[in-house]
Amino acid sequence: MNQHVASGGLAEAIAALVSRFGDRALTGLSVRDLHAHDESHHPASRPDIVVFPSSTEEVAEIATIASRYRVPIVPFGAGSGLEGGAIPVAGGISLDTSRLDRILDIRPDDMIVRVEAGVRRQELNRQLRDTGLFFPVDPGADASIGGMVSTGASGTNAVRFGVMRENVLGLTVVTADGRIVRTGSLARKSSSGYDLTRLFVGSEGTLGIVTEVTLRLHPIPDAVSAIAGFQTLAGAVSAVIDIKRAGLSIGRVELLDEALVAVINRHETLDLAPLPTLFFEFHGNPESIAALSDIIAAIVADHGGTPLRWAKNADETRRIWETRRVALGWAKAERPGAHSWPTDVCVPLSNLADAVLETHADIRASQIPAYIVGHVGDGNFHCVFMSDPDDAQEQAEVHRLADRIVLRALAVGGTATGEHGVGLGKRVFQEAEHGAEAVAMMRTLKIALDPLNILNPGKILPDLADPLHSN
Amino acid sequence: MNQHVASGGLAEAIAALVSRFGDRALTGLSVRDLHAHDESHHPASRPDIVVFPSSTEEVAEIATIASRYRVPIVPFGAGSGLEGGAIPVAGGISLDTSRLDRILDIRPDDMIVRVEAGVRRQELNRQLRDTGLFFPVDPGADASIGGMVSTGASGTNAVRFGVMRENVLGLTVVTADGRIVRTGSLARKSSSGYDLTRLFVGSEGTLGIVTEVTLRLHPIPDAVSAIAGFQTLAGAVSAVIDIKRAGLSIGRVELLDEALVAVINRHETLDLAPLPTLFFEFHGNPESIAALSDIIAAIVADHGGTPLRWAKNADETRRIWETRRVALGWAKAERPGAHSWPTDVCVPLSNLADAVLETHADIRASQIPAYIVGHVGDGNFHCVFMSDPDDAQEQAEVHRLADRIVLRALAVGGTATGEHGVGLGKRVFQEAEHGAEAVAMMRTLKIALDPLNILNPGKILPDLADPLHSN
Structure with missing residues (x-):
């Protein structure tokens, strides 16, 4: 099985997380149940522990522990996903972003804002109202910005203002081994270097954990x-x-x-x-x-x-x-x-x-x-x-x-998902949509950035030997 | 040196290319001189051979030969680049895309077009005129579409219609070892799988060779x-x-x-x-x-x-x-x-x-x-x-x-290049702009997709030990 998780030291990881994060690292059944599902039809699956970091550095510490003990780490935002992206199908750590809820920098003159990943879109727009600007991407649910980055969300406004991909200028991302990477810039366009930002948009936490997001804003239209x-x-x-x-x-x-x-x-x-x-x-x-x-x-x-x-x-x-x-x-x-x-x-x-x-x-x-x-x-x-x-x-x-x-x-040359993401439900269609060579290249990128396969394992990429719907 | 090219068998590669491509594989000084520079101030550097493929499959054959003999392969479009992206600084093969000049599929009702990489933007817009649609990205020069993808071009129209990144729906790309990958779809948006398309936009031929491009079109405005x-x-x-x-x-x-x-x-x-x-x-x-x-x-x-x-x-x-x-x-x-x-x-x-x-x-x-x-x-x-x-x-x-x-x-949080690309001139600024961790991640991606470093070596990524301007 290609997406095997070597679950070495789950008990040790839990002990390390509880020791470090205290009452922000919970193993009770009720909190694990709350993090076992999203709004999709996919079967629930409990994490072994839920951790509530409140900074990028804390997320890096969690990744370092997860990496050391080879335990899965699954970001959880608002839980409003529709394809099971946040369901910890292999157990491990549910990384709840609800305490990453700061709006870090509103820059009206630049028409951009920098937020932590757990900020909800409706609260963001409430905070922006006095500027005459807003963040237009609207998937319906009051999703977290990190979740919207991870699924590549869009919605009713996309025909006018574009999708997440076009409205994210930069990210802070924690890697599988706990390094902190900053992508993009505050400029509205750039040809500088590989487009790491867009690589993470839509990657559903499988390549890195998004902790901060710089967004384009738009004038509130009449x-x-x-x-x-x-x-x-x-x-x-x-x-x-x-x-x-x-x-x-x-x-x-x-x-x-x-x-x-x-x-x-x-x-x-x-x-x-x-x-x-x-x-x-x-x-x-x-x-x-x-x-x-x-x-x-x-x-x-x-x-x-x-x-x-x-x-x-x-x-x-x-x-x-x-x-x-x-x-x-x-x-x-x-x-x-x-x-x-x-x-x-x-x-x-x-x-x-x-x-x-x-x-x-x-x-x-x-x-x-x-x-x-x-x-x-x-x-x-x-x-x-x-x-x-x-x-x-x-x-x-x-x-x-x-x-x-x-x-x-x-x-007819379309796509299996316009805006909900691949998660669990669209994995079986990846090869039919993209072809074996493109999926192989995606797998190469996944292995390069997450060699231990601890980042949201079981999402996006199809299992090599799986028949349709074995997931 | 991190970007070392093991130039194993240049003579063998040239012999194989001449044998396969005949008078479309040229080693004369004048044609090599024509492919030694772009429109930038960067010093010229001759390729050892110039090859003119006329299909994606032929590009794959060239990559297979280049890979076997570990010879650099540098795509060359219109030669209108402004940062030296097409200059073969390590010699090797200049892959001239001028015979990849077919407009493959104009789909007015879908407002998209599929072209080969060597098509020039002005010719494309001439061919589109009867549809009432046009391709808006306009860098000034009559660049090739493949070159515009590779540098992440934009220009005067970008404020209204977006940059290349937002107007490329899909690509055909030849990998370093000669496989053919198709990215994206004909749909106007997608959340399906890693965004390979955007990874190649702006990558200047260092991760793969773009041979076909699907572009969004827009109604010609009054x-x-x-x-x-x-x-x-x-x-x-x-x-x-x-x-x-x-x-x-x-x-x-x-x-x-x-x-x-x-x-x-x-x-x-x-x-x-x-x-x-x-x-x-x-x-x-x-x-x-x-x-x-x-x-x-x-x-x-x-x-x-x-x-x-x-x-x-x-x-x-x-x-x-x-x-x-x-x-x-x-x-x-x-x-x-x-x-x-x-x-x-x-x-x-x-x-x-x-x-x-x-x-x-x-x-x-x-x-x-x-x-x-x-x-x-x-x-x-x-x-x-x-x-x-x-x-x-x-x-x-x-x-x-x-x-x-x-x-x-x-x-002030800006970028070293808004639209010309990194090429040779902006490599020294990559670490200052993106930080060491982001550049390390770019290098990880480069190594994953081009382990022999034969794809346009010496571009985008800084040499690890280089002082400012040693390039």
Whole structure:
């Protein structure tokens, strides 16, 4: 087995951590249970100890101990991951970043901020509010910045402001053997040396432990939102593609399928037409939004859309996006006891309509409640199944349907995950997506930076001999 | 010496290449001289042989031969580099990409294109014109796409469309031992696996040889340009920062110092006010440009700027940017026999005014003609010295001044190179910029991917024992 962890001295490591960190190194069952899972459907697996460092130097000490005793070390942020990235499948140390919660340096004139990895994005934006700037990447959950770096998060704003990769200027990273590496700079661009920053973005704690992050900020835009329903899902998707092709700058554009619109209408008073629907956000001053919105209304109409329904004020705009944020929670609540299983693929824009329609046909043919939402401006969509976790047959069916969605995306040159990360669920697709040579190169990098395989073992890279779904 | 090349069998490698590639493997002095230099001030150094592969598979064959005989292999694109990245300082094989010139797949609906590495950016944009899309990254020179990937190029458009890093979706790369790796996908975003694509962007052929590139395209914008002069350099720079902070979307904004404006006025008929000057480009429909331009005119006036002088039509807009492109050539021609030595730093926005002003004071105190131009929206500026290559004292003085510019940038958290790359000239600053641990990690990656050190040896990474400028 290629990802073997030589678990030499677990007891010694625990003793060393407890001795060093006292009541910030906990082995009780309840705290270990809290660190045994994230928000995904993947099975829980307890760490042997949970440690709460409060500085980069303390993280380095933990790595030194983990390295000496060859014990796994798994970073844990907000626990909001959707692919099991923070689940300690091989036990060991759960490194909880919640005490790495300092906002270190707000530099409004440079439009950048430096934070510790455990800072949550909503708290960051609260602290930034007086500057007129914000950090735009919004995966929905109130994730930690370190977790967002590690999964390569994005979300509704990415079509306008880019994904994590484009908004991280630099990192502080602790290596497997406890050294402290600083990557990037405070400059907005650089051609200097290998791009270590981007190597760590999306690496899910398997190459190093992110402890500090320098982020780009953006001016808070004047935003106005609007809603349009469409006769068909295909019409909604192709309207978005035409808007992209026309070079029109949109803040957000989110697809919700008819089923999710029905959920919203049962829980809320937005009173939407019972149709596949796009939520739009436009940025700019009134003149430029007016100019933009006329063109967009014409494109929407061309594709069978209803007239744009505009938010009349900031409160209505907030309500539209709050509805988008919580709607899947309402959908889940409609099936008591259900777990949510979100898929997450991204395809070339020209394949998006087919990919969404084929997914829609799949879920219609199944009995399992499921909803399609999409950051369609990027070609990224989710099909979220609300399934009974105790019904093995139903779980197998969701697995089968989720695999079909991924395989269809890969068949057209897309990716197995647009923004949730590989974690446990997408490891089996790595070779199909990237090819054997690229995966071999990833493995070479992993071995070079973590020769003992103690950094979040069992994530991202497929086990060489594993058949599909043996993970 | 850490970057030792075990040049085992140069004669055998040459024989094998000539036998395999015939008249596409040349050892004549004239072709070797053509591949001994780029456009930088760095001393020429001849390769032992120049090979012209016409496919990825042929590049893999060359790498296999180079690896077997432990001979350096140095990719050569358009030869327009400014830091010596393509100079074969250890001899060996110059791998000329000019026959890798196919545009493989234009996908207008996906807004992407796949090209071979030797395609030049101007030819690419000619081929794209009918689609209404273009590839925006514009370093000035008609560089090859592979070269632009390798240096992490950017240029005037980056403030609006991003740098290479953000516009490369995937690569085909040949490894040191001749394997073919495909990175990335056709999706516009992904969280799947380690970001091999970004690892190769900016790696200057030291980790692998880029043979194919998938690029993001953008709709050709409606563009209008304008010019404003400023009483002071500081005023021009702070106007740009205020525009950024206000969240106003600008297509380009370029700074030219008073000396370069004087050159333009001697060579051309733009008839500029003899002041530090900004060239602007705005994108959008007439209504949104009008709305934007009023705000910008107010900011410009606040900082001692003249009223914006608008291009009256597309021809005038083209002329403004063509002037920007060629002005430094005119400046060079004003000093017969001079070589141009462009510096290239990027600093946090709040440090930009000081960095430019201190540089300006330096060049005023020197006798060497020099000009400051800047992609100031990104904090990136160049001071270009026009110096006598045969005057050792003058060369030493340029070296000293260029070092000061870099060291000042590093002192405020900036970078030694915003877009030209490390090549030969910025190796000595790698440790000062990134720290010893980050450079050690870069070296670990280099050794993992090129254990024989045959890929463009002597670039990017500093020699461990080298004093400043021993390169």
